[in-house]
Amino acid sequence: MNKPGSTEKTKLNRISHKASDSISDLHSVLDDNLVAHVGIIFDGAPLVIPMAYGRIDNRLYLHGSSGSRLMRALTENPQVCVSITELNGIKVARSTFHTGMHYRSAVIFGRAELVSDADKNAAMDAISDSMIPGRMSEVRAHTKKELAATLIIWVDLNETSVKISNNPVADDEDDLGKGVWAGILPIITSIGTPIPADAEAASLPLPPSIVNFRTGSSDTR
Amino acid sequence: MNKPGSTEKTKLNRISHKASDSISDLHSVLDDNLVAHVGIIFDGAPLVIPMAYGRIDNRLYLHGSSGSRLMRALTENPQVCVSITELNGIKVARSTFHTGMHYRSAVIFGRAELVSDADKNAAMDAISDSMIPGRMSEVRAHTKKELAATLIIWVDLNETSVKISNNPVADDEDDLGKGVWAGILPIITSIGTPIPADAEAASLPLPPSIVNFRTGSSDTR
Numbered sequence: 001m002n003k004p005g006s007t008e009k010t011k012l013n014r015i016s017h018k019a020s021d022s023i024s025d026l027h028s029v030l031d032d033n034l035v036a037h038v039g040i041i042f043d044g045a046p047l048v049i050p051m052a053y054g055r056i057d058n059r060l061y062l063h064g065s066s067g068s069r070l071m072r073a074l075t076e077n078p079q080v081c082v083s084i085t086e087l088n089g090i091k092v093a094r095s096t097f098h099t100g101m102h103y104r105s106a107v108i109f110g111r112a113e114l115v116s117d118a119d120k121n122a123a124m125d126a127i128s129d130s131m132i133p134g135r136m137s138e139v140r141a142h143t144k145k146e147l148a149a150t151l152i153i154w155v156d157l158n159e160t161s162v163k164i165s166n167n168p169v170a171d172d173e174d175d176l177g178k179g180v181w182a183g184i185l186p187i188i189t190s191i192g193t194p195i196p197a198d199a200e201a202a203s204l205p206l207p208p209s210i211v212n213f214r215t216g217s218s219d220t221r
Numbered sequence: 222m223n224k225p226g227s228t229e230k231t232k233l234n235r236i237s238h239k240a241s242d243s244i245s246d247l248h249s250v251l252d253d254n255l256v257a258h259v260g261i262i263f264d265g266a267p268l269v270i271p272m273a274y275g276r277i278d279n280r281l282y283l284h285g286s287s288g289s290r291l292m293r294a295l296t297e298n299p300q301v302c303v304s305i306t307e308l309n310g311i312k313v314a315r316s317t318f319h320t321g322m323h324y325r326s327a328v329i330f331g332r333a334e335l336v337s338d339a340d341k342n343a344a345m346d347a348i349s350d351s352m353i354p355g356r357m358s359e360v361r362a363h364t365k366k367e368l369a370a371t372l373i374i375w376v377d378l379n380e381t382s383v384k385i386s387n388n389p390v391a392d393d394e395d396d397l398g399k400g401v402w403a404g405i406l407p408i409i410t411s412i413g414t415p416i417p418a419d420a421e422a423a424s425l426p427l428p429p430s431i432v433n434f435r436t437g438s439s440d441t442r
Contacts, residue, residue: 099353169418187412197404206402
């Protein structure tokens, strides 16, 4: 049985032991990472651009300058593929053939939908709080000028492919017992000590959103 | 003046203070990272897949299973866009509008060229050593079966866009002096303690390739 969002397209290259049909895995990959690689067709050729994103319920949100060609292109040709990858380790085998990565990844297929002017303010709040939870309550509201300068699109999460690769090293029998090391090199991502922007910031305690963000970062942010 | 590989396409969304025309910056972004997001057009829609890669001189190499639909699709429609992003920090401003990321990114436009059977063995060696320098001298050679099961493509690095964002927080004047913290949250990526695959590996010293990889990792791997 497939999850509701599973289609022929999401099965591309699927290897069964790596694929996850769990919605919570999808949300976890999205919520634990910060950069999406957004692919569109631009002038007949593929274009892949890194962007910050936010998730709200069953939607992925991307925002950019209203002057951005990518955002404009998306409003004209809404087909989009968004790929989010979290690299967790290198699986070093006794042959290069079995060497690979430990990762979690989500690939989202969909159509970019433009957020209307009426909904933009709320979407901006939500995107910000999706990236750094609680930050919106610490900063001023968006200005009309800022909202006018921003385009926001969303893609629903109905057609997705999630893969989790965390298998142990699997070497060929013939390669064992010959004195070659194999193992996992963990890749650890962490948030370092915050660097205040200026004297005013240096004089202030870290706000709760930043304290919580660092605490929650563990090894997946 | 543009670098030789600069074209109209590479100027997409360029903001002058972030763009780099330096070949050494391009090579540094490629050599210091491990995952590329590879965008192609598949059945008329964009498809973005994360892949390991290697760089040899002026070429980016990608390898995959000869059964992979992505690799097959690339041999049929060779237009490709490869995006490699290194996230180095979050720039937390006093408004969400000026909040953003510190990163280095490379976007490569080109045509996928298939490595011939005659050149495959050397390319496999080079890709492996590009990922973990020196590893090939520690493991056995590729078998004929492994080579047959692998497709390798390369893309030249003649049309690229490199961006480096490491600017300090730039808040609006009106947002200063109101008791709101701002600053940089560094994102630190490091290689943890290697985990031996089995008793044999645990009994062996770490090989030079792994020792060097960890030493060289600093905060950019």
